[in-house]
Amino acid sequence: MAKKTAPDSTRRSEKSRRAIYDAALALVSEVGYQKTTIEGIAARAGVGKQTIYRWWSSKADVLLEAFIDLSAQAAEAAAHPEAIGEQAEYEIPDTGDLEADLKLVLRATVDELLDPKFEAPWRALAAEGMVNQRLGAELVGKLLEPQLQLYVKRLRAAQEQGAVRPDIDPRIALELFVSPLAQRWLQYAGPISYEYALHGLAPR
Template identity: 65%
Template sequence: MAPTKAPDSSRRSDRSRRAIHDAALALVTEVGYRRTTIEGIAARAGVGKQTIYRWWPSKAAVLMDAFLDLAGRAAEDAGAGPGDTGEPAPGIPDTGDLAADLKLVLRATVDELNDPALEAPTRALTAEGIVDAKLGAEFVHKLLDPQLALYVTRLRAAQEAGDVRADVDPRIALELLIGPLMHRWLLRTLPLTHAYADEIVDYAVGGLAPRA
């Protein structure tokens, strides 16, 4: 008889983690963060509660990990195209037209915020991060800061090209772009559209441009 091959424990762990991630994201989307429980995630993923607690201390930690994984997969999909290697796009494009580059990125952000698969977990983590300082810090460090750093890099390049005043702080300037977008998304008072993103860029770039 041929020897029986031992099960690949690492592959089984990867499948379990992905099942738990998918279950957590699905439940938050379907029933909301407050009604999502470790028991519910375990049942949906087809694993025991002890498996989840072996890897994560709380449902907030599960959701954070799941969302980071989802965001990573979304970035890979966005970066992939005909002939691409599947790697994420390397930052904000620099075509020499600052407004056009920023509009491209803000429009993509609008699409992500309006995507039902991303909206519910993003809102859940944003809300929970306000009351859970540790989770909030992790959310900023792992997810927001790397994205904001791309804006800083592009704005500094625009400064070097003379398109943005030398006295502008890029870290504050990027808030002129992101702040209004997130404010409208959080309050849900008005629709979040590409046209709105374009207007934000026009107003912000006009204020950042060198003065005559």
């Protein structure tokens, strides 16, 4: 008689966690953040409500973690499309041409902001982060700032190569061409496009 092996609780937990991520992202896109509930996420994921509360304290926390995971997967795919699912660290390319490298990343940013899969959870988290200081701090610390530091690193490398003035603060410089795009998108101030995102990089 074959010996039965005990269920792998780690694998079961990861499967449930992944289902909860997918459910939270899907519901926010379909019904909006306000109508998304822990009960709805649990039903969609096929898990008990207590399972979600075991890992997270609110739907905002679930959505934040799910969105960070989604962003990490997108970064991995962009950096190493042949190794999706494996650990990979995304870096802004350094071809020696700063303008070309920044244009490449800004185009990818526009694509992400216009992708319905990203847009709904992004907007929900940005709005909730304005009234929930803890969530806002986590959103900045875990997602926004690490992404911005990639720009800072590339700009510092350009400074070392003599492509950027040495007296410019890279952190401030990146805000000059990233912030207008983000504000236009968040405030529905107008359509975003490659042309709009890259306007500030055009030679005068």
